[in-house]
Amino acid sequence: xxxxxxxxxxxxxxxxxxxxxxxxxxxxxxxxPDIIGSIFREKIDPQKISAIFISHFHADHYFGLPFLFLRLxxxxxxxSIIVIGPDGIENKVREICNIAFGANHPMQKWIGKHVIxxxxxxxxxxxxxxxxxxRPIEMFHFTETYGFILESDGDxxxxxxxxxxKNSLLEYVEDVDTIIVDLNGEKTDKTKVHISENDLLKxxxxxxxxxVRFYGTHLRDNKISENGRIQYLKFGDEIYI
Ligand SMILES: [Zn+2]
Ligand SMILES: [Zn+2]
Numbered sequence: 675x676x677x678x679x680x681x682x683x684x685x686x687x688x689x690x691x692x693x694x695x696x697x698x699x700x701x702x703x704x705x706x707p708d709i710i711g712s713i714f715r716e717k718i719d720p721q722k723i724s725a726i727f728i729s730h731f732h733a734d735h736y737f738g739l740p741f742l743f744l745r746l747x748x749x750x751x752x753x754s755i756i757v758i759g760p761d762g763i764e765n766k767v768r769e770i771c772n773i774a775f776g777a778n779h780p781m782q783k784w785i786g787k788h789v790i791x792x793x794x795x796x797x798x799x800x801x802x803x804x805x806x807x808x809r810p811i812e813m814f815h816f817t818e819t820y821g822f823i824l825e826s827d828g829d830x831x832x833x834x835x836x837x838x839x840k841n842s843l844l845e846y847v848e849d850v851d852t853i854i855v856d857l858n859g860e861k862t863d864k865t866k867v868h869i870s871e872n873d874l875l876k877x878x879x880x881x882x883x884x885x886v887r888f889y890g891t892h893l894r895d896n897k898i899s900e901n902g903r904i905q906y907l908k909f910g911d912e913i914y915i
Contacts, residue, residue: 675829675915677854680712682907684858684868684892685734691715691909692734693892695854697824701806702726703833709738710745716910721751725802728759729835730819731766739767740774743789747781756790756802760818764791794820811846813837815867823850829915836892838866839873844881852915857890857897857906868892874904889913 676698683690692706696713700722706712713720720742728736736759746755757767771785792800800808806826813819814837821834823846832847834855847853859870866873874888879901890897890906897906 675826675831677831677852677913677915678716678718679891679907679909679911679913680716680718681706681708681909682891682893682896683734684856684894685732686894688895690893690895692738693856694738695891696723697806697831698826700724701802701824704729704735704835705738705742706734707737707741710741712909713742720745721749721753723755724753725756725758725806727808727822728757728763729813729821729833730760730815730817731762732817732836735835736766737770740771743771743785744775744781746788747784751788754788754790756792758792758794758800758802758808760794760820763793767791809846811843814840831913831915834869836867837869839869839877841877844878847878847882847886851885852887852889852913854889854891854907854913856892857888857904858892858894871899871901871904875901879903 678696680694681691683692691712692708694704694706696702699718702723705726794810797810802808806824809823811821813821813835819835823832830850832850832853836856856868858868861870861872888904
């Protein structure tokens with residue numbers, strides 16, 4: 675499994691490309707407003723994107739969908755795209771595309787024909803296509819939000835999208851060594867909205883096996899960790915599992 679980081683910035687950041695990554699150049703995780711810039715900078719062919727996961731309906735995670743679909747419509751792509759997301763995913767995608775380009779734009783027809791929706795329900799596992807199995811994980815955020823464990827040919831990656839730390843997250847990482855995690859929190863935060871490196875040091879690292887590595891994303895600015903098991907991501911980074 676190849677994971678390529680397209681962006682590492684959170685909703686509020688100092689000029690980073692917004693948080694997004696792509697698995698095996700075809701399964702896109704999150705679609706932030708600047709997704710077109712990120713996929714072209716990292717030399718991803720938009721027509722090879724066959725599935726998209728949206729963790730929740732905040733702008734930094736899905737406002738890029740209209741631009742991506744507009745592009746595919748203009749390229750006359752004949753490929754279908756699976757879009758996975760929380761309750762109401764189909765309505766949310768239609769709504770944002772209508773706001774972006776109007777209900778009468780011919781791209782809406784392309785969307786109607788080519789986009790297949792898979793809604794996350796009752797934490798049930800989703801068979802994305804013949805390659806990927808996605809097990810949703812409940813996150814703790816202002817709105818319904820999911821992370822996942824994604825498995826392909828025995829390789830696994832976990833993603834903790836926008837969330838504060840809760841010890842229940844530990845149960846999901848027993849057999850996963852690679853965890854991409856929202857690490858936007860700081861030790862000094864008065865209200866905990868995001869996980870911080872301090873949370874990992876205090877609650878996660880002592881309880882996880884030595885092979886587990888945490889990759890931090892959704893940042894305010896680029897950061898470096900002094901702990902060998904925590905690595906802050908930068909755009910362009912690649913992780914091979
Ligand atoms: Zn976010
Ligand atoms: Zn959010």
